[in-house]
Amino acid sequence: MTAKKDDKTEKKSLTKTDAQKMCICKSCPSYAECGDQIAYCIGKKSKCIKNEKGCICMICPVQQKMDFDKTYYCIRGDYKSQKK
Amino acid sequence: MNEKKSKIKNWKCGVCGYERSAATPPESCPQCSSGSGEFFERKEKTKLRYDGKKYDVLLINGSIHKTHNTGKICDMAEVELRKKKISYLRINLSEYNIMGCWCCYSMADFACTYPCRNQLDDAPALHEHIINSKAVIVASPINWNNMTVTLKKFLDRLTSIQNRTLLGKTSLTVNKTFGIIINGHEDGAMKTAMDIFFYFEQLGYIMAPFGIGYKTHGAENKAETDNDFFKNNESLKKQIRGVVNNVSEMIKLDLEKKLKDKIKPVAE
Numbered sequence: 001m002t003a004k005k006d007d008k009t010e011k012k013s014l015t016k017t018d019a020q021k022m023c024i025c026k027s028c029p030s031y032a033e034c035g036d037q038i039a040y041c042i043g044k045k046s047k048c049i050k051n052e053k054g055c056i057c058m059i060c061p062v063q064q065k066m067d068f069d070k071t072y073y074c075i076r077g078d079y080k081s082q083k084k
Numbered sequence: 085m086n087e088k089k090s091k092i093k094n095w096k097c098g099v100c101g102y103e104r105s106a107a108t109p110p111e112s113c114p115q116c117s118s119g120s121g122e123f124f125e126r127k128e129k130t131k132l133r134y135d136g137k138k139y140d141v142l143l144i145n146g147s148i149h150k151t152h153n154t155g156k157i158c159d160m161a162e163v164e165l166r167k168k169k170i171s172y173l174r175i176n177l178s179e180y181n182i183m184g185c186w187c188c189y190s191m192a193d194f195a196c197t198y199p200c201r202n203q204l205d206d207a208p209a210l211h212e213h214i215i216n217s218k219a220v221i222v223a224s225p226i227n228w229n230n231m232t233v234t235l236k237k238f239l240d241r242l243t244s245i246q247n248r249t250l251l252g253k254t255s256l257t258v259n260k261t262f263g264i265i266i267n268g269h270e271d272g273a274m275k276t277a278m279d280i281f282f283y284f285e286q287l288g289y290i291m292a293p294f295g296i297g298y299k300t301h302g303a304e305n306k307a308e309t310d311n312d313f314f315k316n317n318e319s320l321k322k323q324i325r326g327v328v329n330n331v332s333e334m335i336k337l338d339l340e341k342k343l344k345d346k347i348k349p350v351a352e
Contacts, residue, residue, distance in 0.1 A: 052131060055203035059195075071199050071208065
């Protein structure tokens with residue numbers, strides 16, 4: 001069986017507002033509510049999330065749209081900082 | 085008395101988990117007979133994080149024992165890698181927390197992702213080492229004509245990398261190189277090697293020519309004589325030198341770069 005064809009669709013950038021509407025941070029086993037702004041992959045780290053109890057970033061629509069490939073943005077920092 | 089107390093450490097057997105507080109680890113573990121080299125000082129374990137370092141070769145010890153027969157073979161491979169001035173990282177899989185694959189793929193093609201859905205253990209950091217090295221050399225003993233469960237758990241976790249090709253994404257491992265070295269008491273060496281081979285073939289790796297070395301001792305011999313046998317066997321040493329040499333020569337060809345975007349993935 002051969003692999004499926006590549007998806008050649010261009011990746012668009014996302015505003016923070018759009019990302020927060022799409023993102024699934026609140027469903028994550030690591031998530032803790034403390035008034036943070038979610039979509040940590042393009043924003044700031046969480047003030048209160050400290051323990052890596054699991055990560056669901058890899059199936060988040062924001063991650064798919066932006067072609068990100070990191071994890072635990074809430075603890076480790078946004079995509080740009082982890083990419084370095 | 086205070087001086088003696090301060091020298092007491094908490095030792096833990098890396099094979100079976102047996103613990104003892106003493107100045108030195110036991111010569112032989114009372115629970116599993118593993119040697120003192122398998123003990124480590126018990127500390128709170130933190131999850132492995134990838135440190136960003138890149139190596140030419142990832143040398144993987146697939147045994148539950150880090151210092152026994154397969155460990156000694158890895159020691160010999162390290163000597164050869166250093167002689168060739170090849171940068172490497174040796175990984176004793178038994179020192180890491182690696183859970184079994186969750187088989188997300190069996191739920192749906194797209195459910196198996198890279199990064200792996202399981203971010204709870206040390207496998208994600210090891211994935212980054214796999215992706216950022218040019219080659220892998222796997223050393224394994226033989227359990228029931230097969231690789232160890234220690235090694236299989238790790239190799240199964242590479243599914244998240246392999247599944248990218250099924251999802252139409254760029255392979256992160258195509259055109260890398262690998263070699264295999266097997267040791268065992270009785271038989272099953274080539275079958276074990278081929279089982280390991282299959283994983284890397286499906287990841288797009290290119291096996292080095294004459295890239296499998298193996299040695300078995302024989303059922304007629306006592307297991308406790310295996311260590312001396314493998315340490316001193318000239319034929320095994322030649323095979324280790326050969327596999328390391330051949331992997332090193334493949335690295336020099338830089339096929340990863342030369343074949344970039346030219347290889348069509350064919351995956352299950």
